[in-house]
Amino acid sequence: MPSERPPLDALTALPTPRVWSMLVTIFGDLARNPEDRIEGPTLTRLTEGMGLKPEAVRVALHRLRNDDWIASVKSGRTASHGLTPHGRRESLSASRIIYARQEELPVGWQLALLESSDADQKPSLQAEGFVQLLPRVFVGNGQARVPQGVAVFMGDTPPNWLSAQIVPADVTAEYETLLTALRQTSARVADLQPGQLRPLDVALTRCLIVHHWRRLVLRHPYLPPALTGAAWPGHLCRAEVTHLLARFQRPALHEIQGT
Amino acid sequence: MPSERPPLDALTALPTPRVWSMLVTIFGDLARNPEDRIEGPTLTRLTEGMGLKPEAVRVALHRLRNDDWIASVKSGRTASHGLTPHGRRESLSASRIIYARQEELPVGWQLALLESSDADQKPSLQAEGFVQLLPRVFVGNGQARVPQGVAVFMGDTPPNWLSAQIVPADVTAEYETLLTALRQTSARVADLQPGQLRPLDVALTRCLIVHHWRRLVLRHPYLPPALTGAAWPGHLCRAEVTHLLARFQRPALHEIQGT
Structure with a gap:
């Protein structure tokens, strides 16, 4: 019982x-x-x-x-x-x-660079789970979709300061x-x-x-x-x-x- | 003659x-x-x-x-x-x-991301031929050496706006x-x-x-x-x-x- x-x-x-x-x-x-x-x-x-x-x-x-x-x-x-x-x-x-x-979650990460700090693609990036690091720089998981016109870079081993930021x-x-x-x-x-x-x-x-x-x-x-x-x-x-x-x-x- | x-x-x-x-x-x-x-x-x-x-x-x-x-x-x-x-x-x-x-020149390009806008590595990056895009972001040729503590990303096909900037x-x-x-x-x-x-x-x-x-x-x-x-x-x-x-x-x- x-x-x-x-x-x-x-x-x-x-x-x-x-x-x-x-x-x-x-x-x-x-x-x-x-x-x-x-x-x-x-x-x-x-x-x-x-x-x-x-x-x-x-x-x-x-x-x-x-x-x-x-x-x-x-x-x-x-x-x-x-x-x-x-x-x-x-x-x-x-x-x-x-x-x-x-x-089950995405592996790897990427950095996205916008044309300007008020670029149209900002809301799309945020909706895809990107986190803003600088006015024109976002990071997100490696499988997140990046809108057209955004420069994107696959991340390697990041320096320690990056996660803290x-x-x-x-x-x-x-x-x-x-x-x-x-x-x-x-x-x-x-x-x-x-x-x-x-x-x-x-x-x-x-x-x-x-x-x-x-x-x-x-x-x-x-x-x-x-x-x-x-x-x-x-x-x-x-x-x-x-x-x-x-x-x-x-x-x-x-x-x-x-x- | x-x-x-x-x-x-x-x-x-x-x-x-x-x-x-x-x-x-x-x-x-x-x-x-x-x-x-x-x-x-x-x-x-x-x-x-x-x-x-x-x-x-x-x-x-x-x-x-x-x-x-x-x-x-x-x-x-x-x-x-x-x-x-x-x-x-x-x-x-x-x-x-x-x-x-x-x-004979390097091919490819890379993006370098600094910890802060007054990071120590700035002069080294400039000496290696990196060009400043944003206070913490530089780009340079793919074979340029990147100092310790800088996050670096190999570039793929860049958007058109990047070269203009x-x-x-x-x-x-x-x-x-x-x-x-x-x-x-x-x-x-x-x-x-x-x-x-x-x-x-x-x-x-x-x-x-x-x-x-x-x-x-x-x-x-x-x-x-x-x-x-x-x-x-x-x-x-x-x-x-x-x-x-x-x-x-x-x-x-x-x-x-x-x-």
């Missing part, structure tokens, strides 16, 4: 998530299929397990309905909630970045904090057998991991290890996330409803 | 050279060996053939002696002049750029003017047989060609056709200079003295 509680203190000690953002994570991770709905009581148990207040969850659900992200229906006295088509598209698009294993120090520091929490979590669950946890606790653990990772990984474009160095905390976080999500396999919704 | 005069009007129509600079060309082209001396009367005939005034030549010789570039000795009533060891070193160093055929328009315009004069000269001498000209006139023609070419080619670093385009007038000038100097082979000093 599963009865252990997951050791989540390292993850719950991280900055308290914004409630609406945490709900985006929960639905994006657990209820991404068109027919998936999470019942009110299940959502309450998940959010309470993360220390979120019921009133804050109600407000956040209201906001997400207004944003056409979540739709709620009532069946008798029980509400159930699911992603709208819009929310599902956004979730699927983000999931390609959030859940990618390092080996393209990754803001505060972003690196946030990844370091997350890395510590992920490693502590990994160490504490090392001896747990999958069956020892209730599906709801597995879901809770996954959502906390994905949430804190998602916040960071969607904020800054992906820069490959060739550019940042393989020991950059962002890459090490991705390895830990991949490892932990494989241990805490996503439960089916019916396993966590009404438990 | 050689009797033709070389058709030099296209070359003498170019901006009048500075006299001291013209003397540097004459000695650098005709009298580069340690034992080479040009006798006063020969120098007079060469400079008069270029339209230079005897008084201006005397002043320029005085200046070049003060600069430890030329040494003069008197034997009876005749002075003779030659490069000093210093003048010879400088001439030899410049000659590697002036007389190089296109196929690295070669000042006035430099290109000057090459265009020279190219016209060189091509007119080539056309006029097309039917001349080498033996039809006196050695002194061959020397005169060479020196005018080398002089106007030298002024330009030493002023701006060498940028390969991969970067500027093969049709850039600087490269076309080099081809014409190579062709003309092969037609007007350097005479031995003894052939032009006292003729």
Whole structure:
């Protein structure tokens, strides 16, 4: 009979998530299929397990309905909630970045040089994940598409100063904090057998991991290890996330409803 | 009996050279060996053939002696002049750029990115013939040496705007003017047989060609056709200079003295 509680203190000690953002994570991770709905009581148990207040969850659900992200229906006295088509598209698009294993991501890097500092191609470069280094110089992963008229150069081994200039120090520091929490979590669950946890606790653990990772990984474009160095905390976080999500396999919704 | 005069009007129509600079060309082209001396009367005939005034030549010789570039000795009533060891070193160093055929020059190009706009490596890059494009970005030929700590990228096909940004328009315009004069000269001498000209006139023609070419080619670093385009007038000038100097082979000093 599963009865252990997951050791989540390292993850719950991280900055308290914004409630609406945490709900985006929960639905994006657990209820991404068109027919998936999470019942009110299940959502309450998940959010309470993360220390979120019921009133804050109600407000956040209201906001997400207004944003056409979540739709709620009532069946008798029980509400159930699911992603709208819009929310599902956004979730699927983000999931390609959030859940990618390092080996699925582009390798190598490139430098792009613009004709002028107000060149037309700037938005396209940024949309392709290029990071601005100088008014006319961007860097990005080696498979990013470069618009016409931009001079492009494949990167070799970069000097150390380059990664420090393209990754803001505060972003690196946030990844370091997350890395510590992920490693502590990994160490504490090392001896747990999958069956020892209730599906709801597995879901809770996954959502906390994905949430804190998602916040960071969607904020800054992906820069490959060739550019940042393989020991950059962002890459090490991705390895830990991949490892932990494989241990805490996503439960089916019916396993966590009404438990 | 050689009797033709070389058709030099296209070359003498170019901006009048500075006299001291013209003397540097004459000695650098005709009298580069340690034992080479040009006798006063020969120098007079060469400079008069270029339209230079005897008084201006005397002043320029005085200046070049003060600069430890030329040494003069008197034997009876005749002075003779030659490069000093210093003048010879400088001439030899410049000659590697002036007389190089296109196929002897580096191919390909590279971009160098500095850590900061006041990086220590800036003078080294400039000494290696890199041209500054932005405060932290230089371009140069593909074989130029790049100092430690500089990020370097091999160039591929560059966009058109790049060559316009690295070669000042006035430099290109000057090459265009020279190219016209060189091509007119080539056309006029097309039917001349080498033996039809006196050695002194061959020397005169060479020196005018080398002089106007030298002024330009030493002023701006060498940028390969991969970067500027093969049709850039600087490269076309080099081809014409190579062709003309092969037609007007350097005479031995003894052939032009006292003729």
